[in-house]
Amino acid sequence: MCNSVLFVVCVELLRFILTRSHSRGPFSLPLFTQRVALYQGPNTSTAKIRLRTRLVVTLLFGGGLLGTWWYVRNEKQQNHRMQRIEQLKKVALGQGDFSLLDHRGHRRTKRDFLGSWVLLYFGFTHCPDICPDELDKISAVVSALDKDRSLPAVQPLFVTVDPERDDVAALERYVKEFHPRLIGLTGTPEEVKVAGKDYRVYASPGPKDEDGDYIVDHTILIYLVNPDGLFLDYYNRMKDDVQIAESVRNHMKSYVKLSE
């Protein structure tokens, strides 16, 4: 509605500026008949100059109005994004700390990842199809964002919900088949539970079959965490890598603006 009001105001102002003449009232003659009258008079050149000035003034004014509209629109979009971030902050996921082992056997805590943008996914290596799909998706997002040199590098993380089977060696075998920067994280069942609880991740191992194999039912979400360690956004199975990359890019741009 705001846009249409602005548009109408623009049109009226343009009409006002273009149809104004010295002798008559403001809205008397349309431009066409005015031009005909001008050509008939002796002082045509000054009249033409006056027309040119009017056109220049109109263009500058129109440009100014367009600029204002653009600025207002951007402000509105920014406000909308800030509101969403505030809402997600209230949900307050990922406020705690975690202490896990990465796929090379090094201890890592949440602090180690501060200063980086993180894409976090919880899954398990015996997963039939969903986890490989989601990790491929994350790899594609990270690769796409890497191409843009103006953006900071994103750190993808894979935390297991199956610490019984996914030890350091298992994770090492698993993560090397995805993006080279992907870090796998595991630990004792307690440590893993703490990390999962922090992001309200649901995980439930299913019944074991004769081989001792089982499938873990779990939350399928990719979490975006900013360099301050704050949870900012999440992406479900419906979002493809292009949409996620776009969303991360927008978050990164808003983040820079905030800290200025």
Added chain:
Amino acid sequence: MSAPNSNQRKACWGARDELWKCLDDNQDNASSCEKFQKEFEASCPAQWVKHFTKRRDFLKYKDKMQTEGFEPADGPKESRS
């Protein structure tokens, strides 16, 4: 038993897709697709076979609901008192 690696996963998915294509072509007649069934079971861990079989059943059920519509079961009959 370690988890399947990327190649093993792809082999399993391939076998599954072949089986499902066969079933689609034969109106879910399992006996016509025994060869693919055996190949599928050989390429995938037992848990995955169960998982994908359940998934196919679910997808078929979902299709049926979308095409044939949903008829809610009869509610409890009025009790005579």
